[in-house]
Amino acid sequence: MLLYHRILPRLLTLTLTLPSRPASQLLLRPSRFPPRRPSLPRCAALCQLADPQTVVDHSDAEEPEDHADAEEPETQFDAEEPLGDVQVKLPLDRLFLPPGAKVTPGDEEGVTARVLKGSNIVLGTYARGDAQVVNADFVKSSVRPDDCPKDGRPEFALVGRSNVGKSSLLNSLVRRKKLALTSKKPGKTQCINHFIINDSWYLVDLPGYGYASAPQEARKDWDEFTRNYFLSRDNLVSVFLLIDASIPAKKIDLDYASWLGQNKVPMTLVFTKCDKRKKKKNGGKRPEENVEAFQSLIREYFEAAPPWIMTSSVTNQGRDEILLHMSQLRNYWRKH
Ligand code: GDP
Numbered sequence: 001m002l003l004y005h006r007i008l009p010r011l012l013t014l015t016l017t018l019p020s021r022p023a024s025q026l027l028l029r030p031s032r033f034p035p036r037r038p039s040l041p042r043c044a045a046l047c048q049l050a051d052p053q054t055v056v057d058h059s060d061a062e063e064p065e066d067h068a069d070a071e072e073p074e075t076q077f078d079a080e081e082p083l084g085d086v087q088v089k090l091p092l093d094r095l096f097l098p099p100g101a102k103v104t105p106g107d108e109e110g111v112t113a114r115v116l117k118g119s120n121i122v123l124g125t126y127a128r129g130d131a132q133v134v135n136a137d138f139v140k141s142s143v144r145p146d147d148c149p150k151d152g153r154p155e156f157a158l159v160g161r162s163n164v165g166k167s168s169l170l171n172s173l174v175r176r177k178k179l180a181l182t183s184k185k186p187g188k189t190q191c192i193n194h195f196i197i198n199d200s201w202y203l204v205d206l207p208g209y210g211y212a213s214a215p216q217e218a219r220k221d222w223d224e225f226t227r228n229y230f231l232s233r234d235n236l237v238s239v240f241l242l243i244d245a246s247i248p249a250k251k252i253d254l255d256y257a258s259w260l261g262q263n264k265v266p267m268t269l270v271f272t273k274c275d276k277r278k279k280k281k282n283g284g285k286r287p288e289e290n291v292e293a294f295q296s297l298i299r300e301y302f303e304a305a306p307p308w309i310m311t312s313s314v315t316n317q318g319r320d321e322i323l324l325h326m327s328q329l330r331n332y333w334r335k336h
Pocket residue numbers: 064065066067068160161162163164165166167168169208272273274275276311312313314315
């Protein structure tokens with residue numbers, strides 16, 4: 001076990017075929033904290049306290065673009081489709097190996113064929129054909145973790161700074177143009193909003209953080225109940241922390257990732273707006289560069305690479321890949 005998780009990954013360097021430049025600079029260091037949930041052994045563990053007094057800087061944020069009603073192209077993920085033609089060297093320990101994924105020396109070919117596009121996520125044995133969303137419905141808004149559904153179905157929570165593209169991603173995942181509008185209705189934006197998917201698992205829309213205009217007291221309340229939710233929800237399989245890849249890294253996002261890691265809450269970093277091209281006012285960086293920069297800022301706190309994925313709700317980049325990732329985490333969670 002020790003050999004597999006700690007030593008072997010450091011010895012192996014795989015040549016992988018990926019569509020874009022992933023975080024090839026990512027270095028991994030041992031963490032002082034073991035993962036909270038042994039069932040997800042390679043989820044990130046961090047060792048830095050979040051600063052609750054963080055001041056949010058929105059000065060370099062771009063004007064939002066309105067594409068909410070854009071037509072969604074219908075695409076089906078094919079696990080066997082070619083993964084692009086850019087050759088990069090990616091050490092095994094920069095990949096997120098889901099529970100059940102077995103990678104042994106000499107198996108590099110198999111790994112190459114099963115890395116999800118624009119991510120470091122390997123498809124493991126728990127990835128099944130149940131990834132696509134067939135139906136999705138709003139269930140309820142809860143103001144306290146205790147009010148959330150109690151049926152024990154597995155759930156994934158989406159969280160991120162306001163305007164990061166959370167509603168757009170949710171709509172994209174479920175292929176519905178306006179499902180997430182439910183959570184934007186007055187009175188529900190600061191609630192825990194549950195959506196049931198295929199009658200078997202939940203997507204949970206959490207309040208956005210970093211509202212510059214909200215009163216300090218109100219912000220503290222939302223933060224507190226969101227954090228209580230993370231710490232008390234037993235059926236929370238993983239948090240999906242959304243980071244805007246079209247602007248440089250924000251301290252508040254780094255703090256949030258840090259807090260989740262320190263509290264051993266499994267997380268996936270979802271980089272949004274990856275379709276946005278270079279603009280002068282965001283420092284001229286491409287999304288790939290911002291993704292890389294974000295990861296290099298948090299890298300010293302991670303024992304192993306946390307799962308990360310690049311997405312766009314405009315092009316639907318990453319949508320099917322996220323669903324596959326969720327599917328394998330869910331299937332593993334159900335078995336353990
Ligand atoms: P939320 O506040 O986090 O729910 O963010 P929204 O989903 O409402 O999106 C905020 C703004 O960003 C809207 O104007 C969206 O049209 C825009 N947006 C969201 N996702 C994307 C994306 O993937 N690409 C681009 N170019 N714009 C996006």
